[in-house]
Amino acid sequence: MYTIGEFSNIGKVSTKMLRHYDKIGLLKPNYVNPDNGYRFYTKDQVQIILLINKLKRYQFSLQEISNLIHNSNDNRTQLIKLLNEKVKNINAQIALYKFLLQDIEDEIKRLKNGGDIMPSKRNFEIKIDEQKVISVVSIRKTINMEEIGSVIGKAFQTIHENGLEPAAQVMTKYYDENFDPESADIEICIPVNKTIQNLTKDFGGFTYVHTTYVGPYSEIGEAYAYLTDWIKDNDYEIIQPPFEKYIKGAESGCSPKEFITEVCFPIRKK
Structure with a gap:
């Protein structure tokens, strides 16, 4: 077994975050010493913490990760579905950043051509x-x-x-x-x-x-x-x-x- 400190180094996760995972039921220690409250983790749990890290990097919420890990009903199909959604969201973000880059470049050109720093006031139809x-x-x-x-x-x-x-x-x-x-x-x-x-x-x-x-x-x-x-x-x-x-x-x-x-x-x- 690994102490919480050892498991923290293995998983590259802070002990504070491991305690939070325990609290929300995402990843509980395999054993807690009843005398001193020390947490211990097993070798089998290494793969779980690595999976959690990977899914967090993919921008999954902790709730989504918990549902995947603890749902035994075809979580492969569910993961594929969620990954497709992440791909869609990331592509949308990429598109927005492309537009943002174009807007910034247009703004630079406008200012170089003598444009005002403040946006032009508009009239709105009520x-x-x-x-x-x-x-x-x-x-x-x-x-x-x-x-x-x-x-x-x-x-x-x-x-x-x-x-x-x-x-x-x-x-x-x-x-x-x-x-x-x-x-x-x-x-x-x-x-x-x-x-x-x-x-x-x-x-x-x-x-x-x-x-x-x-x-x-x-x-x-x-x-x-x-x-x-x-x-x-x-x-x-x-x-x-x-x-x-x-x-x-x-x-x-x-x-x-x-x-x-x-x-x-x-x-x-x-």
Whole structure:
């Protein structure tokens, strides 16, 4: 057997992380001395820690890794499925970085040609509509915003597993009063073609003001500011958290300059 220190060196994992794996049930020591609490690991567990390291490098979450290791029902098929999803996600990230590189190069050219450092101010068209009640599959979670793609993916997986079909654009609802991109309380909502008890929920039944923003998400704040000012200036009040509808995004393969997002605020007259 190996002590936790020896196993830490073998697996290139800190003892703190090994204790965390034990706590969440991912990898428990083979034996714990009842007198002093010392943890011991076996030779057979070396392959497990190496597998965990490999899957973490492939950007698997600890929950995904735990499901694979502890699920004896054809985990090979499940691993292939998850690996294909990772390939898809990584290719999407590569595409975004290519667009980002092009944007940076274009920005350098613009500045060299005398362009202003600050982005140009835009005018937005404001519309007021009624959001009818629709059925959505939703996932509410506090996440780092870089993880939003995986949450959307899980929502689509739920839709497909239950024989549903998406009926409109993906939406994200933002619950935080003070937005923190590293810890954002969001809800992904995907409209679907029918209602299923304990699976779908109602969305809508309110008046909302909205505008269309075209461009990268990093500059969408201008649309939020424009709408916030319009609401104040026209004696409305916000009655629910704002949400976004993704009309055209990364999945279309277009440049972030061409992303189309509908920014929406549920409102009522004061």
